[in-house]
Amino acid sequence: MAGNITFTMIKPDAVKAGHIGGILAQINEAGFRIVAMKLTKLSAEKAGEFYAVHKERPFYGELVEFMSSGSIVAAVLEKDNAVEDFRTLIGATNPAEAAEGTIRAKYATSIGENAVHGSDSDENAQIEASFHFSVTEMFK
Ligand code: CMP
Numbered sequence: 001m002a003g004n005i006t007f008t009m010i011k012p013d014a015v016k017a018g019h020i021g022g023i024l025a026q027i028n029e030a031g032f033r034i035v036a037m038k039l040t041k042l043s044a045e046k047a048g049e050f051y052a053v054h055k056e057r058p059f060y061g062e063l064v065e066f067m068s069s070g071s072i073v074a075a076v077l078e079k080d081n082a083v084e085d086f087r088t089l090i091g092a093t094n095p096a097e098a099a100e101g102t103i104r105a106k107y108a109t110s111i112g113e114n115a116v117h118g119s120d121s122d123e124n125a126q127i128e129a130s131f132h133f134s135v136t137e138m139f140k
Contacts, residue, residue, distance in 0.1 A: 005035060005140075006082040006119045007128035008090075012070030013113040015039075020073055023103055023116065030089050032077040036129070036138040044068040050131060062112055074132040078140065083125055086118045 010023050028034075042050065047067040054060050079085055091102025095114055098105040108115040119125035129138065 004080070004082045004122060004125070005076055005078050005129060006032075006086045006125045007117075007132070008075050008077060008086065008119075009067075009117040010073040010075075011113065011115055011117065012066065012072060013109060014107050014115040015071045015073065017107070019107045019115065023107060024073075026089070026103055026106075027077065030079075030085070032079045032082070032086065035076040035078045035140055036133045037073065037075040038132070038137075039071055039073050040132075041071050042068045050128070059112060066112060076129045076133060076138055083119055083122055087120070090116050090118050 008027075010020055014020070014023060024034075044064055047064045048055075048060075051060065051063055051067070054063060057063075077086060089103060091098030091104040093104075093114060094111040095104045095108035096111075098108065103116050104114050119128050
């Protein structure tokens with residue numbers, strides 16, 4: 001689909017380690033346009049709500065604790081084929097399996113602390129973008 005969007009978060013591990021600039025540069029170089037962006041911090045309640053789909057997974061508690069442990073950068077990105085191309089750019093969820101040069105291969109330390117989030121479908125990209133941004137905060 002032309003000009004569609006994906007949603008990303010630079011997670012607390014990557015923010016703490018000073019990788020915001022490096023990650024955003026790689027996102028821009030790959031041809032994504034930033035439609036919305038903010039530095040923010042999720043409460044445990046908000047992190048739990050965002051990842052509610054994983055509620056029954058054994059790692060849910062750890063995930064919520066980690067995602068509310070520090071600042072994140074939330075952003076909406078636009079590009080042709082945004083969801084799929086962004087997932088290619090960030091690499092596999094587990095950094096040990098992420099292709100060389102991908103954002104997770106470069107910046108992630110573990111499957112739980114994996115530097116960035118990327119939406120897994122066009123439908124979830126819309127839901128996740130709306131979770132963090134109002135319509136007037138998105139500049140398409
Ligand atoms: P993300 O792409 O943000 O979507 C769900 C997150 O759950 C994922 O990245 C990981 O950070 C986390 N996750 C997935 N599998 C595991 C696991 N086995 N142990 C801990 N965290 C996980």
